[in-house]
Amino acid sequence: xRIKSAVIYCLLVFVLFGVISAQAVSSEIEDTAQKVLAxxxxxxxxxxxxxxxANFPYLKAMVNAFQEAYPNISVDFSNQxxxxxxxxxxxxxxxxxxxxTLSNLNDPTFPEYIASEAIIDLADYFNxxxxxxxxxxxxxxxAPYLAxxxxxxxxxxxxxxxxxxxxxDIFVYNKTFFDSYGWEAPATWDQVVEYSRLIFEETxxxxxxxxxxxxxxxxxxxxxxWGSPYVAGTGSIDINNQASLDALNFYRENMDLGYFTLPAxxxxxxxxxxxxxxxxxxxxMFVGAAAGIQYAVPNVASGHKDFEVGIAPIPQKDxxxxxxxxxxxxxxxxxxATPEQRVAGWLLIKYLSGAEQNSEWLINTGxxxxxxxxxENGDYQAFLASTTDSPLYYKASAVNAALEMxxxxxxxxxxxDAGQFAEEIGxxxxxxxxxxxxxxxxxxxxxxxxx
Numbered sequence: 001x002r003i004k005s006a007v008i009y010c011l012l013v014f015v016l017f018g019v020i021s022a023q024a025v026s027s028e029i030e031d032t033a034q035k036v037l038a039x040x041x042x043x044x045x046x047x048x049x050x051x052x053x054a055n056f057p058y059l060k061a062m063v064n065a066f067q068e069a070y071p072n073i074s075v076d077f078s079n080q081x082x083x084x085x086x087x088x089x090x091x092x093x094x095x096x097x098x099x100x101t102l103s104n105l106n107d108p109t110f111p112e113y114i115a116s117e118a119i120i121d122l123a124d125y126f127n128x129x130x131x132x133x134x135x136x137x138x139x140x141x142x143a144p145y146l147a148x149x150x151x152x153x154x155x156x157x158x159x160x161x162x163x164x165x166x167x168x169d170i171f172v173y174n175k176t177f178f179d180s181y182g183w184e185a186p187a188t189w190d191q192v193v194e195y196s197r198l199i200f201e202e203t204x205x206x207x208x209x210x211x212x213x214x215x216x217x218x219x220x221x222x223x224x225x226w227g228s229p230y231v232a233g234t235g236s237i238d239i240n241n242q243a244s245l246d247a248l249n250f251y252r253e254n255m256d257l258g259y260f261t262l263p264a265x266x267x268x269x270x271x272x273x274x275x276x277x278x279x280x281x282x283x284x285m286f287v288g289a290a291a292g293i294q295y296a297v298p299n300v301a302s303g304h305k306d307f308e309v310g311i312a313p314i315p316q317k318d319x320x321x322x323x324x325x326x327x328x329x330x331x332x333x334x335x336x337a338t339p340e341q342r343v344a345g346w347l348l349i350k351y352l353s354g355a356e357q358n359s360e361w362l363i364n365t366g367x368x369x370x371x372x373x374x375x376e377n378g379d380y381q382a383f384l385a386s387t388t389d390s391p392l393y394y395k396a397s398a399v400n401a402a403l404e405m406x407x408x409x410x411x412x413x414x415x416x417d418a419g420q421f422a423e424e425i426g427x428x429x430x431x432x433x434x435x436x437x438x439x440x441x442x443x444x445x446x447x448x449x450x451x
Contacts, residue, residue, distance in 0.1 A: 108418035148411035160330030175310030185312035196259035206261035215426015235415030240447035
């Protein structure tokens with residue numbers, strides 16, 4: 001009984017200490033926030049991004065507007081190149097203790113940064129009565145995006161926060177060609193196969209292609225739709241199964257028949273994007289990122305045949321169990337920031353998550369809104385209602401297709417080898433589909449690398 005009582009006592013002390021510690025942290029944040037919000041204390045923060053040059057001015061405009069709203073907070077805002085370059089610079093600066101206050105990160109980076117305590121848990125800021133979000137505001141965010149950032153550190157944590165740089169894959173098709181046959185956008189992969197067969201018999205060309213710009217995207221999506229766990233919530237890899245094998249065979253068999261292709265095999269495409277081949281009618285359907293839809297619109301001046309483009313949600317194996325994956329980064333605040341800088345950095349993240357200030361960014365970049373209030377913004381509603389005579393029509397159509405999939409959007413599980421795993425999945429896909437490697441043995445060899 002003494003041992004049992006001692007254990008209970010220790011547990012009670014531990015729980016009580018945890019509550020007191022949490023209250024102390026929360027109180028410190030409130031005290032610091034009060035000082036920063038008073039406006040008398042100048043605070044300097046730095047914000048690194050990997051936003052492309054074309055979109056950078058829109059994000060810069062939001063950062064400038066934030067500084068007008070908070071005159072005592074100055075932001076050293078800089079573009080550090082593509083996400084790979086940004087991540088390399090951040091990792092180097094972690095070692096030297098010279099990281100920025102905040103930055104956007106891709107999911108595979110989070111486990112290492114969390115384990116090394118390079119970034120902070122934002123949960124207390126998110127829940128803060130003074131600088132956090134109300135319950136109504138929290139519920140306004142699309143659930144998959146919050147679920148993703150919670151998963152990075154587990155329930156009760158928030159090591160990241162959704163950026164306004166979200167996208168997903170969509171289905172793109174030659175609507176003019178489809179209309180001539182009385183076809184609708186396919187909802188299932190069986191329909192994609194049937195259309196591709198008819199296209200091949202009519203034109204001698206493959207009907208469908210899947211982008212490889214995110215090398216793992218096709219296998220991840222198809223194997224998940226076929227029923228593979230792919231990666232469990234714990235970060236354990238589970239691809240050596242019948243569902244994964246069936247998904248690979250599905251695509252490979254349709255390539256062998258001439259019905260499917262990949263960007264690298266189309267004369268005008270090459271590389272990883274199907275759009276260049278699509279506008280030259282070297283395929284008539286493809287799956288690619290919503291944010292890149294502008295490249296799939298034919299330009300007669302460039303020698304393309306003029307045709308209307310159709311956009312729809314990606315096809316499914318089972319309409320009762322749909323699945324697609326989100327893409328995009330999340331914000332993080334670094335541990336070397338002072339308490340004042342942490343509050344200021346959080347205020348910037350919160351500002352960049354607001355509906356009003358995001359309309360211009362979302363309309364011009366084609367990125368996806370992260371909350372219902374962003375969708376309901378008047379200017380954004382006008383954008384979503386764009387008609388075929390508007391230059392924004394295709395961009396709006398891509399967003400509308402993505403929003404249709406929001407309820408069944410999934411996120412990548414972040415784990416320490418996630419980056420390497422994604423790379424190897426991309427290599428496996430190309431090896432099988434382009435190189436002609438044996439499906440079963442190549443899948444097994446890839447799986448064994450991560451056992």
